Structure formats: C-alpha cells, structure tokens
Amino acid sequence: MALENHSTINEFILLGLSADPHIQALCFVLFLQIYFLTMTGNLMLLLVTRADPHLHTPMYFFLSHLSFQDICFSSVTVPKLLENLLSQKKTITVKGCLAQVFFLFMSGATEVGLLAVMAYDRFAAICHPLLYGQVMNSLLCKRLALGSWGLGFLNALLNILSAMNLEFCGDYIIPHYSCDLPSLFPLSCSDLSPSFTVMLCSSLYGFGTSFLIFYSYARIVSTILGISSSSGRSKAFSTCSSHLTIVLLFYGSAFLRYLMPVSGSPLELIFSVQYSVVTPLVNPLIYSLKNNEVKAAVKRTLRKYLQC
Template sequence: MDLGNHSVILEFILLGMSADPHVQALLFVLFLGIYIMTLMGNLLMLLVVRADSHLHTPMYFFLSHLSFLDVCLSSATVPRLLANLLSQRKTISVGSCLAQVFFLCESGGTEACLVSVMAYDRYVAICHPLLYGQMMSNQLCKGLVWGSWGLGFLDAFINILLAMNLDFCGDDSIPHYSCELPSLFPLSCSDVSTNLIILFCSSILHGIGTCFLIVYSYILIVSTILSISSSSGRSKAFSTCSSHLIVVLLFFGSAILRYLMPISGSPLELIFSVQYSVVTPLINPSSIA
C-alpha cells in the first residue's frame, strides 16, 4: 500500500485510564493488589489439586487448567498496566503490542472453551450422576482440554497473522491500558475490512457459540434440579452452580461486548476489558471450586 506522506509507526502510546498522577498511584496499588491475589489464589489452587490425590477428578482437572489460564490472562495485561502507571513514557513497540494481542486472545479464547467444557461436566454430574465416571473418562477430559487449547490458539493465530500485515501510520495513541485488536484497527492506514470480518466471525463462533453451550447446559441442569423432590437437595445443587454461572456470564458478557461493540474510545471499553481480563481471573477460583 502507498503510505504517501504518512510515517510508519514503530511504537504506540498507551493512554491508560487516567493522566492524573494521584489517580495513577491509587490505580497502581489497586491493580497490584488484585494481581497478587490473582496469582496467589490460582497458584494455590494448582498446588492443592496437584498435591491431593482425592482431587484428581475431572472437575478439578478442568479447574487446574482454568487456574493456569487465569494466571496467563491476567499476566498478559496487568504487568504492562502496572509498568505504565509508574512510567512517564507509556510506549510499547508494535511487535510487543501484537504479542500482547496474541497472548490475550489465546488465553481468553481458550478460557471461553474450557468454561463451556466445565459447564458440560456439571451437566453430566447433576443430570447423569450414575454414568458420570463412564461419560467423563480420562481420555475424553484430556481431549476436551487440549481441544480448548487448540481452538484458542487457532483463533489467536488467524487474527494475529492478519494483524501483522497491517501498516500503522498517523495517530499512535491507543485510548486503552493494553493492546487489543479493536483498539488497533482505527490506527491502521491499511484496509482492515478483512480483519474486522474475521474478528467478528471468530467472536461469534468462539464467544457466542461457547456461551450458547453453557446456557444450554445450565437449562438442562436447572430442569433436573427442579425435579428433585428434596428441598435440601435442590439448594445444594443450586449452590454449586449459581456462583459459577454468574462469573461465567460476567466474563462472556464483558468480553463479547468489548469485541463486538463499535470502537468509540468510551470508558465502557476500559470497564469491559478490566472485567474479563483482570476481575474474572481473581474471582474464578473461589466461585468455580
């Protein structure tokens, strides 16, 4: 493409959440605390599941992978956010920016698939308890987990491969605290129509598709729970699913809105990103265990 008089951008400026130094200091303390608790909670979950042989079950097998993904998802954004809150020069190279996009898409996409797998696991446990061991075999569990990783990688690889062919020129400011594909497209002087179509299709198939599977699984679960004659049994079954479902809906709702809503630089975009990439990894271990 002929760039004319435009100079090619080699690095971006992450504008972050606020330009006020006092607000930045408060945000640094807040996000540092969240990040430390996220690491401690998820790493502790990994250690407990690995150490206790009684937890070597399909549910905790999935949960250990989810905890690892939460560490990856949070680490893809929060360290850069913390560094920028302390730095006067809030720049990131184009290569580092695209790398952050890839790891964010890979970990987020894999988590979406894995959470749908966990919803299926709960469906089998509640709706077919006598067949649980047979239906959730060790081979199937491993296949579902590695399939989730594979789909997440494929989604991230396709989108980042197209993004690597873009030329960036003109404005170099990203009104965000991290690099995300929707924020990069307005900065490109290349034709991004193909990128937008692929991102839209992958968001529909990868995000809404897995969300549909989760909702469908929980419809069957609720239907089974309501058929339980014992009120204590219904309460116990609901308690094991309600907190998980709330966190899942928050994760999917914020992620889908972030990637499908028109790019406007609105504060809502920051809120949605914080919700799915910072807050959800913090509360997942306690809500899904």
C-alpha cells in the same frame, strides 16, 4: 506478512487509565495488589487441586486448567499496565502490541472453551449421574482440556496473521491501557475487511461456546426441577453455582467490552478492567468461598505443609 511491513510507525502510545500522576500512583498500588492476589489465589487453587486426592475429579481437573489460564490471562496485560503507570514514556512497540493481541485472543478463547467444557461436565454429573464415571473418563477430560487450549491457539493465530498485514500510519495513540484488535483498527491505513472478517468469524466461536453453556444449563435446570426433595435440588444447584457465577461475570464483561465502540471512555475502561483484570482475581475466590470441598482441601493442604 512480515512484521517489517510496519515501517511507518514503530511504536504506539498507551494512554492508560488516567493522566493524573496522583491517580496513577493510586492505580499502581491497587493493580499491584490485585495482580499479587490473582497470582496467589490461582496458584493456591492450582496446587490444592493437584495435591489433594479428594479433588482428583473431572470438575477440579478443569478448574486447575482454568486457574492456570487465569494466571496467563492476567499476566498478558497487568505487568505492562504497571510499567506504564510508573513510566513517563508510555509506549509499546508494534511487535509488542501484536504479541499482546495474540495472547489476549488466546487467553480469551481458551477461557470460553474451558467454561463450556466445565458446563458439559456439570451436565453429565447432574443429568446422567449413573453414567458420569464412564462418560467423563480420564482420556476424555484430557482431550477436552487439550481441545480448549488448541482452539484458543488457533483462534489467536488466525487473528494475528491477518493483523500482521496491517500497516499503521498517522495517529499512533491507543486510548487504552493495553493492545487489542479493535483498538488497532482506527490506527491502520490498510484495508480492514480481512482482519474484521477473521475477527467476526472467531467471535462465532465465543457465541458457539455460550450456546453450549446455555443448552447445558437449560438441561441442568430441567433436571433439578424434576428432583422431588428440596435438599436434593439444593445440593445439585450448589455444585453449579460457582461455575455459573464465573460464566455470567466473564461473558457479561466480555460482551459489554467488545460491543462498545473503541473510544477510551471511562465506561469502556471499566468493562475492560473487569474483563481482563478483575475476572482472573475473583474466579479462585468464588470457587474457594462457595465450595465446601475446596475449603476443606485448602485446610488439609495447609495443615499438611505446616506440619512438614
């Protein structure tokens, strides 16, 4: 199980997004701006939800965890992508590649856990408003957040332990800008069945969380349709619209990315960029632009610090 098993190949070549130097320069500027905006937006949302007392509620508690998670998610792939866009030698060591695989799995699994927890929070708030304060107490919120991070770590650990037994020989070119497990399978000369089985089992976690989200929103929609006043229905739906938009964006791009065969095609790269680069960027924008409470909290926080 040791990393020394990878004796045939010590590093891989990441082909990246394009071989054209002019396109690489444009991509570097674009992704550098995206990374800067991702860090700025998520850090601001994280600080605002922590600093403003009006946002000390379960929904924004989970949102702060999602913002921190998006910072980690984007940092797994974008810095290496930026480095390779400037470098002639677009290589990554086997150890570095496996480390990237581990943190990608952990980030993705943690994110789906947090999205499921946030769906349950909306379900409790809309379907059981009188019991909401008792159900979503501080201890339960901390346990749900910790459980999301713990299951994400366990998911990544199981996958990386099986991947560490793979031996790579022959071709060492990855037709991608980052390492992930499906991209490594064609390069291995080992038996892939254990790793494939573990990855398949871990994907059940993603399907399980998506089912919980679907069930929560089915109950939410049923409850909203039962509200007599149109203003009440509009207010109830507005509390879910931001989260539902993020769910559709994340799950849609993730399923399209991992259901496609590994080929390095432009369409596959587009879905990968949307999944691992664009989604962490737009999450804070969606919550900031579509949520009046967040916009008011940002104004209060900025006014407070500008006065200081």
